[in-house]
Amino acid sequence: MDDLSAIPQENIIDYLLERFERGQIYTWVGTLLLAINPDGETTTEDIYDLSRANDLNNNVSDVALKDVAPHIFAVAARAHYRVVQGLGKPSQVIVLNGETGTGKTFNAWRALEFLTAGNASADKRRGQDAACRDLGQRIADACRLISAFTVASTEGNEISSRHVELVWLEYKLGSVCGAMVSSYLLERNRVTMGRCNFQIFGQMMTALTDIEFADTGLSRDARYFMSSDLDPSKGQQLRDGFRDTMRAMDMLGFTEDRKKDIFQVLALLIHMSNIRFTQEDDHCRIDTDDQQSKEALENTCKLARLQKEDIVELLTSTLINPQSSWRRHPVCRRNLNTEDACRYRLHSIIRHLYDLLFHWLINSVNGILSARLFSERLGILDIFGFERFDANGIEQLCVNYVNERLQRYFMEKYLEFRRKNLQEEGLIEDAEPPDIVRLYEDRLSTIEKRLFATLNDVCLSTVPSDSATLIRQVCANGCPETRRFLKVRQENFVVQHYAGAVEYSVNDLLSKNIDKIPDEITVTFAVSKNTFLYRLINKSKLHHENGKAKKATMLSKLRCNVDSLTRELNNCDAHYVRCIKPRRLNNREWDRNELRRQLANTGILDALPLARCKYPIHFTYKEFFKRYRCEQTSDFRAACKMLESRLTMNDDDSLIHYGKHFIFLTERTFLQLESARKQLHVECVEKIESFWIKYRNYRRQHIKGNMADAQTINIQNELIEKSPPERKRIISMGICVYAETYRRQSTRENTARDGQAVVNIDIRDESTKTNLLENKYDVQLIDYSNIQGKPQFTPPNVLYDKTSYIIRWLEDVSKAMNIQNIRSLVPKKSLISHNQLADIRSQDARCTCNSSSNRFHTESGLEKNSEDYNKGEDVHVIRHGTSTLFYKNGVLSRRRPARLPVRVHTRLTCLTNSHYLVHTELPQGLQDCL
Structure with missing residues (x-):
């Protein structure tokens, strides 16, 4: 019993824990997948064998015979x-969702590994090159590189992703041809928190001796603000991570200069974090009396390639922009008069530079991996989980708000939509629906309109405000919904989220919400000699100067990013994976209440009534008939009944339900129908090939009128019919290449019976069958056995070289025209053009030359007459059967050459001067086109 919906609700916890202790960490809840984080409690390495990828991706007929076991591979x-x-x-x-530490990123990586492994094996079977097969490895390397810039440790999780990552796999012809990474909501504040920073900084500081390609100015003995909490016990782990990061850069094609630029910017941020300020009378200055701060300033100027005065001016003063735009004003600067103001300005610049570097890295990776195809894509969405710590600030508010929005999306688009459809179709009871979606809407409305809007207004106000003013304005005009989801407790806001109540520090929200980037940062770095840093800042200049697009607060940017993510999801069909993590009490017993709370928060308990409906797949009648229609009938119900009769059905089980608007299927039924559809397509292809072979042979028999050939054709048909399907398919592809050429020729020469014919290939001959199977017949074959007269040269036995065939043909023509050198007959740059080659092949002009009489002799009576020769134009007219060829000035064509000179327009002498350019012969390019 792998389906959680088949278990009574009071026994769900016992059932899940029993499966968990046996190592079964995945369970179906209808079409949802419930994933439990083992966290070292049980061994699960053997369940991620990638050999299952081929079976699940390709062998639909085998999967249809059994129920699909719950697994992250099955969802992928x-x-x-x-x-x-x-x-x-x-x-x-x-979409993977759950609280922090429940294994979302792990399952996302497993799904990505499964999809790329299946694609690599498919490319190998199709004979793709090694570059295509290495695409999966490059995608994994790209994700590993990005994770070094986004993963950090938190109070609740040692390895936590601090952004929303959406990895897109781009498909073409059924296989992955590229990838693209979309990043949302990077937690930039973590760069300046001083602890639990991103892993890339710890990797740098641990492996300084390995960064020989960049002069970072960092020292192991010095103490840096951004790496002050490195755990010495994790040194080897960080060194291994640094090697993996460097290996990923090498696999993605990053040059040594590009890697040098990246690590110099990271080192610049580390040095800038050590700059300290001191306050004087009415202004602040950089504390150069402190040796550590002085060295940090010097290294900052060195890496940024700026003068010390420019850095000091940027960090200790602000540029006053005049409001008037119709007359010039002198540049004015105002000194910052507090240490906090200077420190906040410094941290704002550090966060901005890191954000620019990270998004440059994302764009570079996408430029390497993406095939720029947006029609067929498969995405894997991994987000940070819901967080609740002892002290929570604006970072936790942003994380929890994103989870709140995605949980509302799941409830609205999946649960509510499916419940409404099942009730209308009579598959579940018409009970009064729980108003879950309305509850989420009220909660989000309270958070956005009461808390976010008020906090943004207070932060952007020109009047200084404190925490008391913010609390008073939030509580003003309160309504029951506001008091239900938002309260104030001891200078903290208490928000009642879907996963529980969380207290947020008012002071932290007020101090960190403003995320204004200094306007003069582009002015300062415009004179930087560091070209990479200069390009980073100037690329964002246009967006930064656009006042309408600029979001001055962190919460404003948060809502804008979540809206963009939601619009992206609305264009997709979603598959949901809900992640939970059981925890033990002090007595080593399982915390059952905590496990039940997680099931309720992730929506599993709400999905149980809908999951008990055994029809997870549904189509409209029009869609179903279009995909599985039978040619015998055009009636929907009759076609459905006919398809139902082909299924493997039990007496006590119905596999298809006919609703009012939809037809519902079990997953097993759906897979059986897909397997039958695939088999039908194979049979249709074989039938089309068989009919084409018979038709081609019939046309050949009809044109030649040769009974001996007809007997050979009948033998061919019998052998083809008796051949295995695979061999039949190869033979048909081999002979259809020249058959189409012969069909076109025979259409033009419908009435000509000149004894010329395509050679009859006896497939009973082993050498001929070998050539057919290897698809060697890529040119038209000529039968010379019936040609009257002895040819002047002996043709090849089986195949003709295209170029040598034409050369010899033209040699015969030159001999007939008393032309001693073949080079005077053909163009100098190319022996013969592609169009001429096609014309000559299609005409099959075979001739012999009588050197004594210098006249043409062919089996069809081809000759050169006085009426075919225009003395004034020096044009040779060659008639062959029903076709005519013209030869003049080294050009052989099917169209008569022009009598008048050709006027050519060029770019320099176009229009008015074009009549001066008169050419007496065709240019070489036009000769080749003929």
Whole structure:
């Protein structure tokens, strides 16, 4: 019993823990997948064998015979199949959600590994080159590189992703051809928190001796603000991580100069974090009396390639922009008069530079991996989990707000939509629906309109405000909904989230919400000699100067990013994975209440009534008939009944439900129908090939009128019919290449019976069968056995070289025209053009030359007459059967050459001067085109 919906609700906890102790960490809840983080409690390494990728991705007929076991691979295979087969929307996305530390990133990596491994094996079978097969490894390296810049440790999780990552796999012809990474909501504040920083800084400080390509100015003995909490016991782990990061850069093609630029910017941020300020009478200055601060300033100027005065002016003063735009004003600067103001300005610049570097890295990776295809995509969405610590600030508010929005999206788009459809179709009871979606809407409205809007107004106000003013304005005009979801407790805001109540520090929200980037940063770095840093800042200049697009507060940028992510998800069909993590009490017993709370918060308990409906797949009748229609009938119900009769059905089980607007299927039924559809397509292809072979042979028999050839054709048909399907397919592809050429020729020469014919290939001959199977017949074959008269040269036995064939043909023509040198007959730059080659091949002009009489002799009576020769134009007219060729001035064509000179327009002498350019012969390019 792998389906959680089949278990009574009071026994769900016992059932999950029993499966968990046996190592079964995945469970179906209808179409949802519930994933439990083992966290070292049980061994699960053997369940991620990538050999299952081929079975789940390709062998649909085998999977259809059994129920699909719950696994992260099964969810990825389902999304992959819908993309390849064109089911639903062109874009599919796997959404992983849960609290922090529940294993979302781990499962996302496993799904990505499964999809790229299946694609590599498929490319290997199709004979793709090594570059295509290495795409999966490069995608994994890109994710590993990005994680070094986004993963950090928190109070609740040692390895926590601090951004929202959406990895897109781009599909073409059923396989992955590229990838693209979209990043949302990077927690930039972590760069200046001084503790639990991103892993890339710890890797740098641990492996300084390995960064030989960049002069960072960092020292192991010095103490830096951004790496002050490094754990010495994790030194080896960080060194291994640094080697993995460097290996990923090498695999993605980053040059030594580019890696040097990246690490110099990171070192610049580390040095800038050590700058200290001291306050004097009415202004602040950089504390150069402190040796550590002095060295930090010097290294900052060295890495930024700026003068010390420019850095000091940027960090200790602000540029006053005049409001008037119709007359010039002198540049005015105002000194910052507090240490906090200077420190905040410094941290704002550090956060901005890191954000620019990170998004440059994302764009570089996308430029390397992406195929720029946006029609068929499969995405994997990994977000940070819900957080609740002892002390919570604006970072936790942003994380929890994003989870709140995505949980509302899940409730609205999946649970509520599916419940409404099932009730209308009579598959579940018409009970009064719980108003869950309305509850989420009220909660989000309170957070956005009461808390976010008021906090933004207070922070952007020109009047200084404190925490008491903020609390008073938030509580003003309070309504029951506000008091239900938002309260004030001891200078803290208490927000009632879907996963529980969380207290947020008012002072932290007020001090960190303003995220204004100094306007003069572009002015200062405009004179920088560091070209990489200069390009980073100037690329964002246009967006920064656009006042309408500029979001001055962190919460404003947060809402804008979440809206963008939601719009992206609306264009996709979503597959959901809900992650939980059981915890033990002090007595080593499982915390059952905590586990039940997580099931409720992730929506599993709300999804149970809907999951008990055994029809997870549904189509409209029009979609179903279009995909599985039978040619015998055009009636929907009759076609459905006919398909139902082909399924493997039990007496006590119905596999198809016919609703009012939809037809519902079990997953097993759906897979059986897909397997039958695939088999039908194979049979249709074989039938089309068989009919084409018979038709081609019939046309050959009809044109030649040779009974001996007809007997050979009948033998061919019998052998082809008796051949295995695979061999039949190869033979048909081998002979259809020249058959199409012969068909075109025979159409033009419908009435000509000149004894010329395509050679009859006896497939009973082993050498001929070998050539057919190897698809060697890529040119037209000529039968010379019936040509009257002895040819002047002996043709090859089986195949003709295209170029040598034409050369010899033209040699015969030159001999007939008393032309001693073949080079005077053909163009100098190319022996013969592609169009001429096609014309000559299609005409099959074979001739012999009688050197004594210097006249043409062919089996069709081809000759050169006085009426075919225009003395005034020096044009040779050559008639062959029903076709005519013209030869003049080294050009052989099917069209008569122009009598008048050709006027050519060029760019320099176009229009008025074009009539002066008169050419007496065609240019070489036009000769080749003929």
